[in-house]
Amino acid sequence: MKTYKYPLGKQSNTLRIGNLLDDMWQVHDYFHRWQDQRYKDGLPYADWYAMKKHLRELKKTTHPHWKSLPSQAIQEELKRIDEAYVRFFKKLGGKPKRKVRHKFKSITFTQAGYELKNNRITITFREWNPKKQVWSFRRIPYTFYKHREFHGTIARITLKRDNCGGYWICIVTDHTDTKELSATGQRVGADFGMKDAYLTLSTGEKIQHPQPLKHSLKELRKLNKSLSRKKKGSNGWWRAVRQLARLYRKISNQRKDFHWQLASKLCKRFDTIVLETLNLDGMKRLWGRKVSDLAFYQFVEILKYKCQKQKRQFIQMGQWTATTKPCSDCGFHNETLTLNDRQWICPDCGSHHDRDINAAINILRAGIAVNDSARYA
Numbered sequence: 001m002k003t004y005k006y007p008l009g010k011q012s013n014t015l016r017i018g019n020l021l022d023d024m025w026q027v028h029d030y031f032h033r034w035q036d037q038r039y040k041d042g043l044p045y046a047d048w049y050a051m052k053k054h055l056r057e058l059k060k061t062t063h064p065h066w067k068s069l070p071s072q073a074i075q076e077e078l079k080r081i082d083e084a085y086v087r088f089f090k091k092l093g094g095k096p097k098r099k100v101r102h103k104f105k106s107i108t109f110t111q112a113g114y115e116l117k118n119n120r121i122t123i124t125f126r127e128w129n130p131k132k133q134v135w136s137f138r139r140i141p142y143t144f145y146k147h148r149e150f151h152g153t154i155a156r157i158t159l160k161r162d163n164c165g166g167y168w169i170c171i172v173t174d175h176t177d178t179k180e181l182s183a184t185g186q187r188v189g190a191d192f193g194m195k196d197a198y199l200t201l202s203t204g205e206k207i208q209h210p211q212p213l214k215h216s217l218k219e220l221r222k223l224n225k226s227l228s229r230k231k232k233g234s235n236g237w238w239r240a241v242r243q244l245a246r247l248y249r250k251i252s253n254q255r256k257d258f259h260w261q262l263a264s265k266l267c268k269r270f271d272t273i274v275l276e277t278l279n280l281d282g283m284k285r286l287w288g289r290k291v292s293d294l295a296f297y298q299f300v301e302i303l304k305y306k307c308q309k310q311k312r313q314f315i316q317m318g319q320w321t322a323t324t325k326p327c328s329d330c331g332f333h334n335e336t337l338t339l340n341d342r343q344w345i346c347p348d349c350g351s352h353h354d355r356d357i358n359a360a361i362n363i364l365r366a367g368i369a370v371n372d373s374a375r376y377a
Helices: 012-040 048-060 064-068 072-088 216-228 237-270 279-286 289-294 294-311 355-376
Strands: 004-009 108-109 114-117 120-129 135-141 154-161 167-173 187-190 200-203 272-275 313-316 343-345 352-354
Touching: 012 048, 012 064, 012 072, 012 108, 012 120, 048 064, 048 072, 064 120, 072 108, 114 154, 114 279, 120 289, 120 313, 187 237, 187 355, 200 355, 237 294, 272 294, 272 355, 279 313, 294 313, 313 355, 352 355
Parallel strands: 187 272, 272 313
Antiparallel strands: 004 167, 108 154, 114 120, 120 135, 154 167, 187 200, 343 352
């Protein structure tokens, strides 16, 4: 499955989408509270089918206004709730939590409720006609910026609202995105770092990270200070919240752009890429904000996707594989090596090593050895 994301832009009728999301939040909030109350009363968990049956009863009795909501969108929301509880029962995640109104940001259509043509999506809204005393349908068109074509059969469409108040359309298709590159015959090991370089390659190259969060700290402090002076919930407070959200979005986009470009360059140059596994939770406890700014995990996930798409071999070493202290020439383990030692000379063979380049060479050799042993096992 592949997702294509397009911005809707500023339109006068996007207020209807916001109202629709707020109404769908009521469904989300009600059924989470209902599941909690059933648990307190000693009743068993109500699955998706039980929630659908209860929904039909609510539309006839206490919540007739829910008839105006898209039925398939409500069913998709109930599926989300059910899947979250199933994961919780299988101990794959924590207990599902209710979202507050402003954090409920998406609604999904599967087959009905919309019509897509070129760069325009038409959404069907149900409205109550007080004169005729019947439900009527009203089709509202929205234009989005279609900066690229989508391919494949549409599986579902999701409308999203971001923290900045903008709206997006996400089109999910069954398209398999592959773009096999020609072989280069080159292999590389990469060592992550926080001091000298973000990524050190076994070829001797060092790649620096732009660290967008670090360079935006002054502006972030300024906007946070401005936000703290506003009365919570006022129009000025919401404007300050939007300004802060736009800056965070800019920082995130800068970081993602660097990661995507770096992953593309590595895939074009090398057939096999070997990385190490890091204890990111432990690193965050030690260095905190800088680890989050570098976003090691995000880069690894992007690189995995690019390697799969372009038919490159991706290998990730185990966390406890020794790569820093062994000499890449003779294999001697330098047990006296500390974090402050950026350059060192092997006591056994006399080779001079850059700490990170030596680790990258060891990562490459260990990754190839593990891959060869797995192939012939």
